[in-house]
Amino acid sequence: MNPRRKQRLMAFSAVILVVGGAIGLMLYALGQNIDLFYTPTELVEGKDGVKPQVGQRLRIGGMVVPGSVKRVDDSLAVSFDLMDTGPIVTVSYQGILPDLFREGQGIVATGTLTAANHIEAEEVLAKHDEEYMPPELAEAMKGIKHVKPSEAGYGNKG
Missing domain, CATH: 1.20.5 (Single alpha-helices involved in coiled-coils or other helix-helix interfaces)
Structure with a gap:
């Protein structure tokens, strides 16, 4: 050469x-x-046979369990439970929740898995209208009744 x-x-x-x-x-x-998307059932039982590891960043979507929202009086800390058709997962969040956030509402949270059924969220998103739901969440939530704001007593007061 x-x-x-x-x-x-x-x-x-x-x-x-x-x-x-x-x-x-x-x-x-x-x-x-x-950030992989999970439902509460997939988070606890595993998705395709694989469970997420503690410390992993992920997104989780589900319905806020009525009566589960707990706020700390002197800070912006809040915790609430999410469910789909199976186990319940607890989400902790430090910050201002979206205006559309309420019990019985579908939400998506982005954060870190801190225990097998506990998420420390960095961001919480609530769906923006009565009918929209992310496709992954809609598929996982089949069979769960959505509580409309007017039915839950959150609507028009007066």
């Missing part, structure tokens, strides 16, 4: 190595930032 051809081969190999390394680092970074 002549020196010029050898030099081109080395340059081409170096470019491929750098591009491959950059792609590998990007995929690694994306993998660290993925």
